[in-house]
Amino acid sequence: MSEYAQSTDRKTLIFDVDGILVTYDGWSGIDVYGEPLQDNIDLVNKLYSSGKYQICIWSSRTNPYVQGYSFQALKDRLEKELKKIGVKYHKILNEPKPLFYCLIDDNSINPDGVKVMKLWITLEPES
Secondary structure (H helix, E strand, O other), X not given: OOOOOOOOOOEEEEEOOEOOXXXXXXOOOXXXXXXXXHHHHHHHHHHHHHOOEEEEEOOHHHXXXXXXXXXXXHHHHHHHHHHHHXXXXXXXXXOOOOOOOOOOXXXXXXXXXXXXXXXXXXXXXXX
16 A cells, blocks of 8 residues: 555544644754644644544655655654654655645645644544
8 A cells, every 4th residue: 555545444644743743943953853732742642542543744854865864764763753742643654755835735734724623623523
């Protein structure tokens, strides 16, 4: 199955790291992360624990073309940080996330435009 294929039993949700799971004020280095965004981390963990979603992480931090390290070395570094801040996930996608100014997609959610718990209500209206 492709890394991007939709699971037949769970909906796949893909989360970035910088600006979503930790604060982001611009690039400061491969091992420099912002402060954890606890409301967002709590939401990701709640979605993970529901068992209804496949939680994937997709970050430029694992792009070997940008960072100059192998994907596995970058993934190991990212996994260490995700564990440190307590993020639950199923996998880190191994396709390099490109650097871009704007991602245009019909299934995207802008975290600045939607409150964290409103996302939960949108995804889980009966909860």
